[in-house]
Amino acid sequence: MAAVVEMLGITKRFPGIVANDNIHLVVEKGEIHALLGENGAGKSTLMNILFGLYQPDEGKIRVHGKDVKITDPNVANRLGIGMVHQHFMLVQPFTVTENIILGSEVTNGPLLDLAKAEKKVAELSKRYGLDVDPKARVEDISVGMQQRVEILKTLYRGAEILIFDEPTAVLTPQEITELMQIMRNLVKEGKSIIFITHKLKEIMAICDRVTVIRRGKYIDTVSVKETDPDKLANMMVGRHVQFAVEKEAATPGSSVLELRNVEANGNRGVKALNGITLEVRAGEIVGIAGVEGNGQKELIEVITGLRKTTSGTIVINNQEITNRTPREIAESGIGHIPEDRHKRGLVLDYSIGENMVLNTYYKSPFSKSGILQFDKIFSHARRLIKIFDVRTPSEYTPARALSGGNQQKAIIAREVDRDPDLLIAAQPTRGLDVGAIEFIHKKLVEQRDNGKAVLLLSLELDEIMSLSDRIAVIYEGRIVGVVKPEEVTEHDLGLMMSGATTDKGREEAAT
Known part of the structure; x- marks a missing residue:
């Protein structure tokens, strides 16, 4: 196979850090090539260089065997390189077609020829099995469908080499399966894909080869057929990774959180929670399992005060x-690791130190007579950064400059340090690598073992099964059953999540 992309000896430095240190990446035509590494390993930096968003300090890039200088994304597009970003770059009120042609508008004289563009988008959508409505407004379609729009944007511009940056981080299990089929369709049509991911299971399922980088350095490139998840994890983090969650049997104590017949409306006034009754006790992890959009988001929001209930009661201690x-x-004793760390967890332009006191800044010792005590704030942050292994140049670094995993560690450090009686963890490992996942799982189990109550919401069924002491299944805003993980299979849970019932291990929802 001929190489379509060669990145040779790529080095990129930022103030205080070498993000890429002499990295090599060779992608062959018609392959799905994984780029694997911990959060902050330098994967996105390397791909931003290939896409022209950054310029390398050293090294060279070849595309189809020719040396190239990719000075900006327009040059990358002309070379047939397209990038599907982790955080979608779409204009919500625009239609699918309007988003796709933005910057490459089809005109008929001085007028925009939207009908011609819609026809081309429909043809591309059908050819690659994307099933996207060209006339739909982006704000009205699912996250998975928005990602397909991003893929169509690259195809519309003639991309032959596609970069997928953490494409499954925000998708449901069903959408992940559909995305993998789309990727296979693209490769059948002669495209080449660079797949940035942390999920070893996905690499084993779909990729041909994998290049591993660790802390900015090239480790190795291996054939997926000749490796396994344990070897890849070891290469990625430089040590053995414990995949199974090790924990003793729970010894639940008194009730910490009680929800009694709680009802609430969604954003459009339609009922989203329909008589939720649930209890979480000290010293246990209760997992909420459900297909996305069945009331999980609203459940967290009513507990944390971000959404009003229409009836029912919520009791803490x-x-x-x-x-x-x-x-x-x-202040009543609830800590919250939010689902969206960018919208709800951090102020991205604040320093990590300032983010560490977002919910305690007004208290002593961080505030005195209404004046912030920055020496106390930053010394507090230094302590948490060390304890929770938050990899950052300093406590003064803006939160947006950190990798997703280190942003998540900072949030967990802040919330756990407050010593809450109830810790709500919503998608706590979304988009994180195996090393960060292992760390976060240990922290959640530590909270439980310290006599705290933990409410876990995750779309990852294996995470729910391995961490939870009890699992409450939510469907259409109702708790349809509470089961023990050792008494059910993922298949049983899947049936309950889809509205079917199972007698296996069922308990009363309130206990």
């Missing part, structure tokens, strides 16, 4: 907190 303010609820 025998104190009713229904419809209290978020600050009052946080």
